[in-house]
Amino acid sequence: MQGAGHRIAITGYGVVATCGIGKQNFWKGLLGPGLSGSHTVEIENWDATPYYAGPKEMRRADRCEQYAIAAAQEALEQSGDLPYDRSRIGTIFGTGIGGLRTLEGQVEVRVAKGKERVSPFLVPMMMSNAPGAAISMRYGFQGPSETICTACAAATHALGYAARQIAWGRCDAVLSGGAESAATITAVAGFENMTALSTTMVSKPFDATRDGFVFGEGAAVFVLERLDFAVKRGAKIYGEILGAGSNADAHHITAPSPGGVGAIACMKLALEDAGLNADQIKQVNAHGTSTPLNDAAEAHAVEAVFGSNNPPMTSIKGVTGHPLGAAGALEAAAVLLSFEHKLIPPTANTTVVAPEMKVDIVTGKARAWEPGPTISNNFGFGGHNGSIIIAPFVN
Amino acid sequence: MDQQLFDRFKKCAIDVLAVDAGKLTLEAKFKEDLGSDSLDLVEFVMALEEEFGISVPESDLDGVDTVGKAFNLVTSKVS
Numbered sequence: 001m002q003g004a005g006h007r008i009a010i011t012g013y014g015v016v017a018t019c020g021i022g023k024q025n026f027w028k029g030l031l032g033p034g035l036s037g038s039h040t041v042e043i044e045n046w047d048a049t050p051y052y053a054g055p056k057e058m059r060r061a062d063r064c065e066q067y068a069i070a071a072a073q074e075a076l077e078q079s080g081d082l083p084y085d086r087s088r089i090g091t092i093f094g095t096g097i098g099g100l101r102t103l104e105g106q107v108e109v110r111v112a113k114g115k116e117r118v119s120p121f122l123v124p125m126m127m128s129n130a131p132g133a134a135i136s137m138r139y140g141f142q143g144p145s146e147t148i149c150t151a152c153a154a155a156t157h158a159l160g161y162a163a164r165q166i167a168w169g170r171c172d173a174v175l176s177g178g179a180e181s182a183a184t185i186t187a188v189a190g191f192e193n194m195t196a197l198s199t200t201m202v203s204k205p206f207d208a209t210r211d212g213f214v215f216g217e218g219a220a221v222f223v224l225e226r227l228d229f230a231v232k233r234g235a236k237i238y239g240e241i242l243g244a245g246s247n248a249d250a251h252h253i254t255a256p257s258p259g260g261v262g263a264i265a266c267m268k269l270a271l272e273d274a275g276l277n278a279d280q281i282k283q284v285n286a287h288g289t290s291t292p293l294n295d296a297a298e299a300h301a302v303e304a305v306f307g308s309n310n311p312p313m314t315s316i317k318g319v320t321g322h323p324l325g326a327a328g329a330l331e332a333a334a335v336l337l338s339f340e341h342k343l344i345p346p347t348a349n350t351t352v353v354a355p356e357m358k359v360d361i362v363t364g365k366a367r368a369w370e371p372g373p374t375i376s377n378n379f380g381f382g383g384h385n386g387s388i389i390i391a392p393f394v395n
Numbered sequence: 396m397d398q399q400l401f402d403r404f405k406k407c408a409i410d411v412l413a414v415d416a417g418k419l420t421l422e423a424k425f426k427e428d429l430g431s432d433s434l435d436l437v438e439f440v441m442a443l444e445e446e447f448g449i450s451v452p453e454s455d456l457d458g459v460d461t462v463g464k465a466f467n468l469v470t471s472k473v474s
Binding site: 054055056113116117119120121 | 411412413434435437438441444445
């Protein structure tokens with residue numbers, strides 16, 4: 001298999017997040033107060049009607065898919081019409097779970113009313129590939145349409161693989177990102193019983209007193225485009241994807257490998273793919289879930305890769321909670337916004353960084369910076385690691 | 396025609412098939428006039444079963460392609 005070596009531009013992106021709908025509202029949210037007082041954070045008063053032709057179509061899309069459709073609409077409004085053969089526009093999407101709300105609701109229907117009452121739309125609503133499929137169908141994108149399902153690393157893996165479709169020369173543009181809306185009563189109980197959620201109900205990544213994550217949701221969708229084509233058509237370029245890494249811990253279903261060795265190798269793969277040295281990375285957007293094990297392993301890994309003079313690191317999960325498979329998508333959007341605003345958003349709620357962590361966590365308020373190549377990490381249950389390097393566009 | 400029954404039938408159709416009440420004539424064809432596909436009709440039949448406390452096996456649905464035929468089927472089950 002041969003690659004064509006094309007560069008990859010991001011020419012539009014849309015965000016649906018608990019702290020704001022639309023990318024600039026999302027940014028305001030990232031600068032606002034952190035989460036506290038609940039195990040979960042969900043989008044309040046979600047209204048999907050602006051994104052659907054009618055109530056029937058809307059009802060037949062799980063929340064997870066509705067978020068993806070809304071974010072895709074915002075992204076494509078920015079990119080404008082993509083002047084490419086439809087068979088060369090792909091949809092490479094990520095989700096950790098998929099339409100769990102629908103499944104749980106229909107299990108309740110079956111128990112209460114019998115199997116004859118289970119909706120004929122259960123399957124197309126719950127399947128994890130539904131959000132990506134919905135985007136491809138709505139816009140008629142006939143290139144590869146695939147969904148990556150690697151738990152909390154899904155969107156980062158999707159973005160990396162989507163970028164590769166362009167680098168390889170298979171696609172001229174790809175819609176990519178991730179969506180999640182899975183905080184059902186049963187799923188929350190599962191995470192709670194495995195002691196992953198914060199018992200104090202505060203998300204405070206890398207803090208000395210962190211004790212688990214807050215279960216979030218949301219979506220972000222990106223228009224990736226062959227960079228020379230985007231330049232030629234005069235599209236606004238929000239950033240460039242320079243490289244991506246993907247590997248596995250092959251260690252434990254939920255715990256990271258000791259010392260973060262999987263994460264170290266993954267970040268190195270991304271650096272190699274981007275053709276960058278470690279000292280050229282100017283920001284780390286951490287997975288930073290606020291769980292004791294993840295944050296310890298990630299901080300150690302960042303120190304191992306970048307040395308004692310490591311770049312500033314932030315985790316947006318103090319505000320967003322942990323939106324599982326959408327995490328990497330929201331974080332890539334945060335990275336692009338940090339380029340635009342020349343600010344690194346703070347790690348909300350974190351006051352005292354764990355003293356054993358020799359990393360520079362941005363806390364308190366946003367930090368001014370000169371935008372440069374940024375690495376974003378995500379790690380999923382199952383030992384899936386993903387890192388992606390995004391940079392401001394420099395012609 | 397039992398108008399009260401037909402009103403209940405129409406309400407199911409409006410809710411499930413998301414069509415305007417004005418289109419729900421007895422002659423209206425589900426596919427051509429109301430834009431309903433096969434999954435829509437499965438959901439519609441389920442709603443009718445629930446509303447009227449009836450059971451409609453799949454074999455009864457052969458040839459039921461209009462609002463009027465569906466309503467007759469419901470009427471025959473209710474009475």
